[in-house]
Amino acid sequence: MSSIINQHEPLNKSVSPLELSQDGRFVRQTSRFITPFGDQAGQLPIESNRYRLLVSYACPWAHRQLIALKLLGLDKHISIGVVNPVRPTNTDKKDWAFDEPDSVLGIRYLSDIYLATDPDYIGRFTVPAVVDLSTKKVVNNDFLNLLRHWQLAWKSLHKANASDLYPEPLRTQIDELNELIFNDVNNGVYKAGFATSQTAYEQAYDQLFSTLDKLEQRLAHSRYLFGDQITDSDIRLYVTLVRFDVAYYNGFKCNRQRLIDFPNLWGYARDLYQQDAFKQTTHFDHIKAHYHLSATINPYQILPKGPDLSLWDSPHHREQLAQYGE
């Protein structure tokens, strides 16, 4: 832990001092509530209407869960509480707030439920967070593994003909690709945006674009990352791509090129966006507000007008692409 203590208080309030290394790298905190779902002792029982998922529509880690719940039909069994995309700066509390007290939990701030769960909780109060309504406590905020739980542990409540987001024969390959997508792309944009040294920023930037170049090649011949079937990996990649031009390109200085300058990644992202589970959970207004109006570097709170979001509905012509591995 000593290597990730920084001598400076970060100017960016989305980063805790514990998340900055001495050489200016952003090192994300680990999740505090990681009890898995399942039917064994000590696991979180699978039960319709027992849990509430607290999200920000702006947050990529929360967005993943919303897409998966819809694709699997679990949105009928787990309710959703949505925070305001801009964290308040004018109150004692600086964490995610609800516009009105949450209709089910009655809380005004996300920290209310984290601290009711553990008064000694240390770290950022983050979404996604799953609350057990029978105890009114946070039981899981394991943003890296939640999607896997929805797919595997919640199978008995999936809708008929739900997609298999983690097919058995592909699991090792999906895990490997997810690792790359997480380190270089999902978290890569944050490593670039939250770096406090030029070197750390440039390393993250180079790694991000080198991986996007590889994914661009891969998607030249495959409709999705693993052929014609949407998997966990596609959801992970989509949530960063859909935020790229509206937020990360300028907000996080990821500006070698825009998403729309990568023909295959851009067609792929539109292909996903034009499907209900993706479109209905993509809220560009929340994304823009969060990334541009939360930042302390925007004192006049001017919201960038572009880019042209109508392009997301333009034809993608990817239905005919060959299968993965052919």
Ligand SMILES: N[C@@H](CCC(=O)N[C@@H](CS)C(=O)NCC(=O)O)C(=O)O
């Ligand atoms: N739980 C993970 C990832 C989730 C996460 O970082 N969520 C962001 C939104 S995208 C959040 O809730 N941030 C609250 C904060 O920075 O105070 C973490 O602790 O890093």
